[in-house]
Amino acid sequence: MLLKQFFIEKIAHSSYLIGGNTTCAIIDPSRDIDRYLEAAEAEGLKITHILETHLHADFVSGHMDLAEETGAAIYAPAAGQCTFPHVPLSDGDTFRIEDMEFLVLETPGHTPDCLVYVVTDTSRGDTPVAAFTGDTLFVGDVGRPDLFPGKAQDLAGKLYENLHTKVMTLAPECLVFPAHGAGSLCGKAMGAMRFSTIGYENTYNPALNSADTEEFIRSLTVNMPPAPDHFARCSDINRRGPASVRNLPPLKAMKPAEFYERMNDSDTIVVSIRNYATFGGQHIPGSYHIDMGGNFATFAGWVLPPDKEILLVTDSPEQAHEAAIQLRRVGLDRTTGYLKGGTHAWVTAGYTTDHIHQLSPSEVHAKIQDPKTVLLDVRSKDEYESQHIPGAINIMAMDLRTRAGELDADRPTIAICRTGHRSSLACSLLKQQGFSDVYNAAGGITGYIAAGYFPE
Missing domain, CATH: 3.60.15.10 (Ribonuclease Z/Hydroxyacylglutathione hydrolase-like)
Known part of the structure; x- marks a missing residue:
């Protein structure tokens, strides 16, 4: 045997x-x-x-x-x-x-x-x-x-x-x-x-x-x-029998002009899979961010609408093809293209980008001293209850699709998770819903504790 x-x-x-x-x-x-x-x-x-x-x-x-x-x-x-x-x-x-x-x-x-x-x-x-x-x-x-x-x-x-x-x-x-x-x-x-x-x-x-x-x-x-x-x-997909992978649309490298035209179709979403620091520095407005360094397939299956065509922003063609494989694992079969040349090609072609400031642990600590600042802990309830920064509000990142209205979009908001991956996803969801003053806690609560700011 x-x-x-x-x-x-x-x-x-x-x-x-x-x-x-x-x-x-x-x-x-x-x-x-x-x-x-x-x-x-x-x-x-x-x-x-x-x-x-x-x-x-x-x-x-x-x-x-x-x-x-x-x-x-x-x-x-x-x-x-x-x-x-x-x-x-x-x-x-x-x-x-x-x-x-x-x-x-x-x-x-x-x-x-x-x-x-x-x-x-x-x-x-x-x-x-x-x-x-x-x-x-x-x-x-x-x-x-x-x-x-x-x-x-x-x-x-x-x-x-x-x-x-x-x-x-x-x-x-x-x-x-x-x-x-x-x-x-x-x-x-x-x-x-x-x-x-x-x-x-x-x-x-x-x-x-x-x-x-x-x-x-x-x-x-x-x-x-x-x-x-x-x-x-x-x-239910498994019960019916999934579509044959060989019959799915091929992944196409798109120049910025074609990418721009396709992304403006209401049936299409843009998903950046680059690391969260790079995404924060420059990304296409309105895009989702799911860092390939995190639990990419699970988070994608959790938050991405299954009826939409997906366009990717990646670091390389190889990363785009790996992402398409992982998306198919969770039933997201409509991944059809990626931005050729990435955001460098995008801005060189004259298109607009958006930004999310990445805060170091010391910057997070300084900023939350201002009572106007909202510290949003986007980990699960169990993680939050186990250990969290005093005063933090807990809404799981994926739930922000429906619960962002519980927050004040006009207040500065810092999203924090364990390391910075889920919080960057949370920031992208908040930006989609009109939050403009949004920050990602790079390194998450792990970095905050390591820097010595967590209360004894």
């Missing part, structure tokens, strides 16, 4: 190749499928099976592209009611890939359609060797059940039952391979290890050590991290 893990940073997504001597399966593939094709070819394997553990909410899956490229059959939960050709799977179903026997466990909880694939290598023995747990069981955590309005309590109860009566009854030495790791928002507090064992999780996973069902349900339905907007879209 051959096993390879593929990990995508930022969205913290794990997918897998599991194979025998001549054939293999890909489990929970991402949309950029070249990694699987190259890995299979390098091992001399033919991809014959594509296995989905559930309809993923946090990313658009590559099952359709991979099936189109390889001719492999897609295996997916029957409960997902997928509308593309597939082999529907239910509890107790089995199938084989060479000497490997796959047993299907239905484990609704994170979503109503979750599956776990339990694999036995019959050439070695009759005890399951691996469980591909999707978003049911993570290292140090379990899948969040609160993504479906009005169903959190019921799903959490089902998750408790399925974990304790099915998954955790597997042999202690059975390896656990989840679909996500630390950094994903599909759970509450995942560990950094990318695989585990049933025995280790039974002993050390806090969620599995809840005293009873009620405590388990409460822990997964109270004070959960907010879910990004694209979580509500991606499951």
Whole structure:
């Protein structure tokens, strides 16, 4: 049995190749499928099976592209009611890939359609060797059940039952391979290890050590991290079958005049992905800023309108193409162009730019001594409550799309986050809504503390 893990940073997504001597399966593939094709070819394997553990909410899956490229059959939960050709799977179903026997466990909880694939290598023995747990069981955590309005309590109860009566009854030495790791928002507090064992999780996973069902349900339905907007879209995209990447519009390098003409279409938005200091120095008025140095795909899926055409401002063509890949991962398929030559070409052609002053920690400290200045902490509620600068107002960056009206647009406003990435996004959202006297706290609260300004 051959096993390879593929990990995508930022969205913290794990997918897998599991194979025998001549054939293999890909489990929970991402949309950029070249990694699987190259890995299979390098091992001399033919991809014959594509296995989905559930309809993923946090990313658009590559099952359709991979099936189109390889001719492999897609295996997916029957409960997902997928509308593309597939082999529907239910509890107790089995199938084989060479000497490997796959047993299907239905484990609704994170979503109503979750599956776990339990694999036995019959050439070695009759005890399951691996469980591909999707978003049911993570290292140090379990899948969040609160993504479906009005169903959190019921799903959490089902998750408790399925974990304790099915998954955790597997042999202690059975390896656990989840679909996500630390950094994903599909759970509450995942560990950094990318695989585990049933025995280790039974002993050390806090969620599995809840005293009873009620405590388990409460822990997964109270004070959960907010879910990004694209979580509500991606499951349905995956159910219908995503558009083929090869059929999406190509990314075009646009000279300033063409870029200017296209950006003025009401169906189009401009997104700068350069670092926040560069964006602050000079950017196209009205543009979104999502720093590629931060959690780019997640923040883009969270705040960018999915029905708009996207034009990028980047540091290089290579960065533009990487951004397009990451945007497709969260279902933003209409990325059609980027500014050739960047903002240097833009201003050389005579077009207008805007600015956001970047404040050092000492400048932030000096400026907030003026009672007219608003210090806006744009981190999550939990981060804010853990530690914040006295007097700061807490509105999460992504919520400024709807909550900016709670602030006075005429007062100087400093946005601050942990390091400066989210706060720059916040500044761009405020500027779009008429705030003119806006500042970004470069280095965030991390820099502020390091400079010695945080109260003892």
